[in-house]
Amino acid sequence: MDHSATSPAPAEQAxxxxxxxxxxxxxxxYESPADLYRTLGLLSLLADDLSELLPDLCGQLEDALLAGRVRHHSDDPQEACDAVASAAHSISVARFTALLVGQEIQKAQTAIRDLAAA
Structure with a gap:
């Protein structure tokens, strides 16, 4: 499996x-509202991309647990399962939040659309 898309390097670049x-x-x-409008559009896409990436990362973590590649410092398998479940929950909340961020950025972009057209 190619993990290059989810390695730390692209996240560091972002x-x-x-x-x-x-x-x-x-x-x-920003020299004009049009510049801000374009930047907000790209940030909205970035938030959407993040919301799509997070479930993939969660799936990789769960797959690693099932394959035995994830262990808890206590060596208790239940502790490892609980930690992964906690991380999965937090990732789900983060995904939802990223979706909301993208929507709010789109609203801001819409609000300045007429300014950017002037």
């Missing part, structure tokens, strides 16, 4: 890109 975007926005990086 983090670096978001930090750069934050610095540029803080430094007045």
């Amino acid at each position: 983090q670096t890109a978001l930090r750069r975007l934050r610095r540029e926005a803080g430094a007045g990086g």
Whole structure:
């Protein structure tokens, strides 16, 4: 199985890109509402992509547990199952939150649409 799409490197690149975007926005990086509109559109897509990625990561964790590649520090199999279940729940909440974030960004984008067209 190819794990390159879920290795830390792409996540680190995304983090670096978001930090750069934050610095540029803080430094007045948007010359027009149209720039902001486009950026919000891309951030909305990013939130949607995140919401699609999280269940895959959860599935990989559950598969690793079932294959015996996940152990708890106490060496108790039930503790490992409980930890994976807790992580899966949190990932589900994060997925839902990412969906909401994407929707709210879309609303913001819609609100500035007329400003960007001017």
